[in-house]
Amino acid sequence: MIDAFAAEWYKLRTVRSTVAILGTVAGFMLLCLVWSWYVARYWDGLSAARRATAQAAAAEQPLAVSLPVCAVVLGALALTSEYSSGMNRTTLAALPRRPTLFAAKAGVAGALMLVAALASLAVGSGAGHVIVGDRAVPTFQGPAADVAAHLLWLGLTTAAITLVTFGLGAVLRSTAGTITAGMAILFVLPALAQLLPGPWDERVWSALPGNLSNQIAGTPGSSGGHGVLDPPVAVAVLVAYVVVALGAGAYSFARRDA
């Protein structure tokens, strides 16, 4: 078990796509600082009357938008990139116990995205708050505990999306197919859900994986409109996605010929 985790971690950190994804996360983290700086400048130019009603997205917004995409790409590549080269056979010959191997692969991919998300969110949001300082922008003045909970759940949903895509990849075995499916879940299904007759439009939209984080712990200081699920229900839905996707993936991975 330890051998498998150590070997998969070795693999994940020596493949170029991982470096590219982490670089992308770092880039969006810097964008958080640019955004915060822009908000501060903008705020300074507003009249007192405008300030009373002005709204601005929170410091971590660039990461909140991009982390799910990075999670889909990394979660998909973690397994499917081996199928295109045939390396999955080399891997299975070295680690023939499939459930262990599956757990190791999912574990290192999920853990890496969790750490990358939490670290970038903490730095991006923290630095953003410092840049905006004591300006009374609502989304930059939330209580520290609420901000921390919000960032923690953004990180956890990022890891969950990584695992869901990973499970999907084990079933589909194709990088292009898995990334397309992941993007469809994040961006196409929410738009389609809004075409449903009420109240199903809102219910379905709220249950989609990309929309759960804000229903569990929303951005402090922002107005509502994040969905209709109670936090515990949203957590349960998120866990269900992970369990179902990993279960289907593990079954497919263990049963099919390599």
Next chain:
Amino acid sequence: MIEVRELTKRYGGTTAVDHLSFVVRPGTVTGFLGPNGAGKSTTMRVLLGLDKATSGAALVNGDRYTALRRPMREVGALLDAGAVQGGRRAFDHLGWLARSNGIGARRVTEVLEQVGLAGVARKRVGGFSLGMRQRLGIAAALLGDPGVLMFDEPVNGLDPDGVRWIRELMRALAADGRTVLISSHLMSEMELTADRLVIIGRGRLIADTSVRELADRFRRGVLVRSPRPAELTAALTAAGGAVEPMPDGAVTVTGLDVAAIGDMAAARGIPLYEVTSHSASLEEAYMELTADSTEFGAPLERQAS
């Protein structure tokens, strides 16, 4: 030791391996021969636990491969030299493999030196030639210092120097007492490398034999031409040879070699115009054995419409 027992593997309606049984023993190089599509790679994939057998068993040292805790220490295998991720450096490719089976990093350096890739250890595998990838795949197989080695078409893409290097490596590994199985569709290569041959066609066993036995089996006798065939036939039959007349007056003799036939004719004063040993080459023997089982045979003659 490798044991394949009544192994059958079907993919949908296609039977790739059909009740195949053979044993590969330590201390010898065993050639695993068959035309394209005969089931060699499928058998190796089942041996490595990559594909599941439909029925029967494929065992390594008496166990199923998937039951081995650190399999690379018992079995080294090279199935497909292209099965690497190009972005990774050679050292790291072997590095994660070593880590997966609890093998130290020093061993990675050792095998890289052994296969002649020490100089490119820090280069990305994507830039490697097919020959370099074969060497990297062999390095991976040797990593755990295993007692059983399996190579699928190891000489593919190698230059003559590389082919000779592989041949000597395989012989040296067998001389250490290891079990070495090499698949190939080239008899000419196996003739120089292997001691034993397992020949399959359409998923079935055709021959499980030593190289020498196969050569003997396809010795077709000696063609003898003489102006006095009747007298010669009588003399050779008396000496224990089997004589078969040919349509052009010559005879084919089996059971006696060229020297014995020449001596006997000289002793009786029978003139000989031709004495030709007629043994088939192993290549011909192989072609004959597998003639019925090539999957994609081209018709030799095409009838005019």
